[in-house]
Each structure stands twice: as structure tokens, then as C-alpha cells.
Amino acid sequence: MENTLLVGLSRQMVLERQMDVVANNVANVTTNGYKADKSLFAEYLKSGAHEDNFVGKDRAVSYVLDSGTFKDFSQGPTELTKNPLDVAIDGAGFLVVQTPAGERYTRDGGLQINNQGQLVTAAGDQVLGGSGPIVFQPTDHDVSIAADGNITVLEGINRIDSVRGKLRLVSFAQAQALLKEGSNLYSAGTGTAAQPDIVSKVRQGFVEKSNVNSVAEMSRMIEVTRAYTQISTLLQQQSDLHKTAIEKLADVPA
Amino acid sequence: MRALYTAATGMAAQELNVQVISNNIANMRTTGYKKQRAAFQDLIYDHVRRVGAQASDQGTVLPVGVDIGGGVKTVGTPRLMSQGTLAQTGNDLDIAIRGEGFFKIQMPDGTFTYTRDGSFQMDATGRVVNAQGNPVQPTITIPQNSSGLAINAQGQVTVTLPGSTTPTTVGQIGLTRFINKAGLQPIGDNLFTDTPASGAPQDGIANVDGYGDMQQSNLEQANVEAVSEISDLIAAQRAYEMNAKVVSAADQMLQSTSALFR
Numbered sequence: 001m002e003n004t005l006l007v008g009l010s011r012q013m014v015l016e017r018q019m020d021v022v023a024n025n026v027a028n029v030t031t032n033g034y035k036a037d038k039s040l041f042a043e044y045l046k047s048g049a050h051e052d053n054f055v056g057k058d059r060a061v062s063y064v065l066d067s068g069t070f071k072d073f074s075q076g077p078t079e080l081t082k083n084p085l086d087v088a089i090d091g092a093g094f095l096v097v098q099t100p101a102g103e104r105y106t107r108d109g110g111l112q113i114n115n116q117g118q119l120v121t122a123a124g125d126q127v128l129g130g131s132g133p134i135v136f137q138p139t140d141h142d143v144s145i146a147a148d149g150n151i152t153v154l155e156g157i158n159r160i161d162s163v164r165g166k167l168r169l170v171s172f173a174q175a176q177a178l179l180k181e182g183s184n185l186y187s188a189g190t191g192t193a194a195q196p197d198i199v200s201k202v203r204q205g206f207v208e209k210s211n212v213n214s215v216a217e218m219s220r221m222i223e224v225t226r227a228y229t230q231i232s233t234l235l236q237q238q239s240d241l242h243k244t245a246i247e248k249l250a251d252v253p254a
Numbered sequence: 255m256r257a258l259y260t261a262a263t264g265m266a267a268q269e270l271n272v273q274v275i276s277n278n279i280a281n282m283r284t285t286g287y288k289k290q291r292a293a294f295q296d297l298i299y300d301h302v303r304r305v306g307a308q309a310s311d312q313g314t315v316l317p318v319g320v321d322i323g324g325g326v327k328t329v330g331t332p333r334l335m336s337q338g339t340l341a342q343t344g345n346d347l348d349i350a351i352r353g354e355g356f357f358k359i360q361m362p363d364g365t366f367t368y369t370r371d372g373s374f375q376m377d378a379t380g381r382v383v384n385a386q387g388n389p390v391q392p393t394i395t396i397p398q399n400s401s402g403l404a405i406n407a408q409g410q411v412t413v414t415l416p417g418s419t420t421p422t423t424v425g426q427i428g429l430t431r432f433i434n435k436a437g438l439q440p441i442g443d444n445l446f447t448d449t450p451a452s453g454a455p456q457d458g459i460a461n462v463d464g465y466g467d468m469q470q471s472n473l474e475q476a477n478v479e480a481v482s483e484i485s486d487l488i489a490a491q492r493a494y495e496m497n498a499k500v501v502s503a504a505d506q507m508l509q510s511t512s513a514l515f516r
Contacts, residue, residue, distance in 0.1 A: 024323035027264030068318030
């Protein structure tokens with residue numbers, strides 16, 4: 001008899017999680033290179049009682065379970081910033097970043113130069129080129145990043161470009177298996193080896209914005225709130241039903 | 255309910271975003287001002303069901319996991335050090351730098367600060383000083399009653415002394431570079447100080463070795479573009495509103511739960 005309550009509870013818990021996912025997407029609506037999360041649900045079957053207790057066949061009860069959040073890796077809009085150290089990746093590629101915990105991957109192309117002249121992310125982690133970190137010399141100016149990631153500069157009074165390295169771009173056969181680590185970084189788990197990406201193009205002077213579709217997130221938010229309220233009403237009615245039953249059945253006539 | 259706190263991080267981030275944008279707009283006419291922008295990153299994730307976890311002893315793995323993120327954080331407000339446009343002023347001691355480098359200014363306490371604002375003046379003793387009266391390095395004194403003050407692209411200052419027909423060089427204004435100029439710390443008054451992030455200052459001469467050249471009688475305008483600031487402002491305001499909506503939606507969900515108690 002308590003199935004309504006428990007099924008309702010399973011739905012509400014999942015809706016709360018979905019709301020958390022929506023809230024995280026909305027909070028990251030201006031985070032460069034952010035990829036939106038979407039929720040997936042699964043039915044979880046559990047037989048209600050033993051079959052012998054009923055004349056007819058007892059039906060299984062369906063609970064709901066959140067089975068996953070998949071990452072929407074679609075291209076985010078690119079914004080022109082004219083900053084020579086901003087790069088947007090056109091394609092499925094990722095930049096490779098060296099963190100204290102190992103190699104990580106990012107789509108956030110708002111890059112900087114640190115005090116040693118190395119190309120770093122906004123958090124200060126080295127961005128890796130084909131052969132280790134990319135290092136600029138003190139007299140370098142007019143940084144130019146080609147579509148294939150090749151970085152050239154004018155050094156001092158030279159009129160001929162000097163090569164400073166080539167951005168390492170990688171892609172993954174199963175990008176869904178990447179783990180979001182926060183700080184705009186992804187880590188590759190087992191079975192997801194990074195492969196060199198020669199298809200993606202680098203666009204200098206642009207940044208890729210978050211691919212969160214704010215209209216869709218707002219409608220999903222309303223949908224979640226309404227569904228949650230509906231279940232609450234259902235639980236309320238179930239509770240009323242119990243109350244009435246107890247009152248009526250236990251009413252001993254004087 | 256985590257959504258409440260997640261949305262709160264979003265609101266805080268957008269508030270900071272608006273602060274940065276409004277500072278850019280307020281300094282749209284500040285000589286040598288370099289615009290800033292807020293850089294955001296997502297917060298740490300709670301991996302409720304880890305992607306790639308073993309789903310059976312047959313070696314099948316979960317193709318997707320359940321990752322719940324905690325919101326957004328501000329990672330920095332990097333400064334965009336691009337060249338501002340030059341505006342002609344006709345004033346002899348206005349200098350704009352075209353290219354890399356900063357003017358070096360000596361503060362009253364003996365320390366050095368750096369600026370792109372080249373609107374210089376002469377003080378009572380004839381020294382070339384900035385708007386706060388602090389001398390430009392190396393210190394240059396303009397002799398009294400001299401005329402025809404000229405500053406060439408290398409920063410050499412020449413004047414014509416009374417009774418002479420040929421110009422005399424009285425000094426050379428230097429430039430200073432940093433390997434990471436975005437790492438300089440702003441201290442107000444259009445001045446920056448060096449930090450461990452900017453690297454050590456490298457003094458040099460204008461128009462040599464990649465240092466920019468000097469343009470007399472010009473001032474460098476701020477590199478703020480009104481159109482992009484306004485569109486950023488609108489986007490930030492909308493993002494703030496959306497985060498506020500998430501707070502009220504989460505609140506509504508909590509309310510419907512608490513209404514179950516009677």
C-alpha cells in the first residue's frame with residue numbers, strides 16, 4: 001500500500017538531482033568552453049509482493065532512477081575578443097593541459113603567459129605543445145596562432161617569424177567517457193585514450209562561450225518544478241486517502 | 255537542496271562580472287586604460303555514478319555517469335593588454351607608446367611603478383613628471399627658457415637652448431617590458447606595480463629589440479569598446495536573472511515538500 005509514497009519519493013529525489021544539473025548549467029552560462037549536462041532516467045523494476053498473495057498476477061512496481069548525465073559536446077558560440085592569446089577550437093578537439101595531477105583536457109581557450117614565459121590557462125596550468133610546454137622569449141611580440149595550432153612570434157627586431165611550438169590538439173573516440181573535473185578540465189578514464197586531432201581548427205582572437213541554451217534550461221527548470229509539485233500533490237492525496245481510511249474503518253459505533 | 259547553492263554561486267559570479275564590466279565602461283575615456291574581463295570556471299563535480307565504472311564482471315562499463323556540478327567560480331580578471339588607439343593632442347609632453355612597453359615612474363617612496371599613460375607635465379624644477387608629480391625614469395630636466403621640445407621615436411628629448419640654433423639632447427625616456435604584462439598589479443592612478451606573476455622588469459629603449467616606439471603629442475586611448483561592453487553587460491544581467499529564477503524554482507520545490515506536513 002505504500003508503493004505510491006515510495007515511487008513518488010524516488011521520482012522526487014531524481015527531480016531534485018535534475019534541478020541540481022539545471023542549476024549548474026545556468027550557473028555556468030558565461031563559463032568559457034563549458035559543456036552542458038543533460039539528465040537521463042531509467043526505470044527500476046521491483047515486484048511489489050509475492051505472487052502467491054494474489055489471485056491475479058502481481059504487477060511489478062516501477063521506480064525511477066537517474067542513470068546518467070550525458071555531456072552535450074556541441075560547439076558553443078564563439079565570441080570575437082581580439083586578444084591574441086584567446087583561442088577557440090572549431091571541431092571536437094581539446095587543448096592538453098599539464099596539471100600537478102597529470103594531463104588534463106580543456107576547451108577553455110582564454111590563455112595567458114606566466115612569469116617564465118610559458119603559455120598557461122587562466123588557472124596557471126601549462127598548455128602543452130607537441131613537445132612540452134610552449135615558452136616565449138622576453139622580447140617576443142605579435143603572437144600569431146595559425147589554424148593548425150602553430151604558434152609564431154616576432155622576436156626583438158626580427159622581421160621573420162620564429163616558431164614557438166604547436167598547440168597539441170587531441171580528440172576522443174568516446175568523449176562521453178571523459179570525466180568532468182571542474183576548473184573547465186576533463187580527465188580521461190580507462191579506455192579513453194587521447195588521439196591526435198588534425199581535423200579541428202584553432203581560431204585565434206576568439207573564445208568559445210558556454211554551450212548552455214538558456215531558453216531550454218529555463219523551460220526544463222519549469223518542467224522540473226511542475227513535476228515535483230505534481231508528485232507532492234499526489235503524495236498529499238495518498239496521505240489523505242490513508243487518513244480517511246483509518247478514520248472510517250476505525251470508527252467504532254457507540 | 256544543492257540547486258539553491260549552485261544558483262547562488264552563479265549570482266555571485268554574475269555580480270562580479272557586472273562589476274568588471276562597469277569598471278571598464280567607467281574607464282572608457284581613461285588614458286592608457288586596459289580593459290579587464292572576468293574568467294569563470296566550473297566548480298568541482300560530485301560523481302554520483304562514475305562514468306567508466308565496471309557494470310558487470312563481463313567487463314562492460316557505464317557509458318555515462320551521473321555527475322552533479324557545484325556551480326561556478328571566478329578564476330581571475332585578466333587584463334587585455336592590446337594597443338589602444340592614439341589620439342593627437344598637440345601637447346609637447348604627451349607621449350603614446352605604439353607597441354610593447356611601459357613608462358617607468360619613480361614614486362615618492364623610491365619604488366618604481368609602470369604606466370601606459372603618457373600625459374606628462376613639467377614640475378617647478380623642470381623635471382618631466384606624471385599627473386601625480388612623480389618623475390619619469392630616467393629623470394629628465396628641461397632647461398629653463400629652452401624652446402622647441404621634441405621627443406623622437408626612441409624617446410630622446412631634445413630642446414633648443416636660448417642663443418643656440420641647433421637642438422641639444424637633454425635625456426632619453428626609457429621603456430620597461432614584462433614577459434607577462436597581464437600579471438602586473440593595478441594600484442590606481444593608471445599605475446601598475448610588478449608582481450611575481452609579471453616577471454622581473456626589463457628596462458630598454460624604445461624602438462629597439464621589440465620595444466614599442468614613442469609618438470609625441472599623442473595619447474593612447476583606453477582599449478575599451480563600448481559595443482562589446484554593453485552586450486557583455488546585457489548578457490551578464492540576463493545570466494543573473496536566470497540564476498535568480500533557479501533559486502525561486504528550487505524554493506518552490508522545497509515549499510511543496512514542506513506543505514506535506516500538516
